[in-house]
Amino acid sequence: MRGCFITLEGGDGAGKSSLIKYIVEYFEKESVNFIETREPGGISIAEQIRSVILDRKNTEMDGRTEALLYAAARRQHLVERVLPALESGKVVLCDRFVDSSLAYQGYARGLGIEEVFSINQFAIENCMPDLTIYLDIEPEAGLARINAAKEREINRLDLEELNFHHNVRKGYFQLLKMFPERIVKVDASRSLEHVFEEVKTILEQRVL
């Protein structure tokens, strides 16, 4: 029996990493047979691809090249890590997956959601998540959280970034319309405890 593929998505400061810790604790308590992962997930080839994407020296990187590299790293992580776990019946909890490329490269960078989806379909061969939890937060609120944690003020670069993150959010809104069954939007502006309570209910209904 194939396991269940769950992905988490959201903008910066939405609290994805903290939420994942809560979900992991909950799965352990419920004795769920699961793995927790994120791209590139320690997969050597995917790590090498990722370092090309993130290398600050690669200023000439074209947007489509970036999207293809994300898709390539995704493919390798999927084949080496995600598919074997799913095939052995495990629940896979993955921090970001194809929707990140659709929202960031497809929508916010302007490459087109459909275009980026088509290269990703080649990479994932229809292995879409069974459930995607999208943590939604106003970019201003997300940034304020990050800055409060770092104890610093919002600066000019942050403000430039803000516009990009508004576009990322609009991208996710498009995806919610495209995949209404799969993606569940959760209001992440509330306390982590509230967010987790809602997520727990979703997991009880859809996974456990």
Ligand code: TYD
């Ligand atoms: P990361 O350090 O993993 O942070 P986060 O905690 O936000 O997940 O950085 C991931 C960044 O890479 C994030 O800004 C989103 C971006 N990204 C894409 O643009 N496309 C993708 O396909 C993926 C997986 C991530």
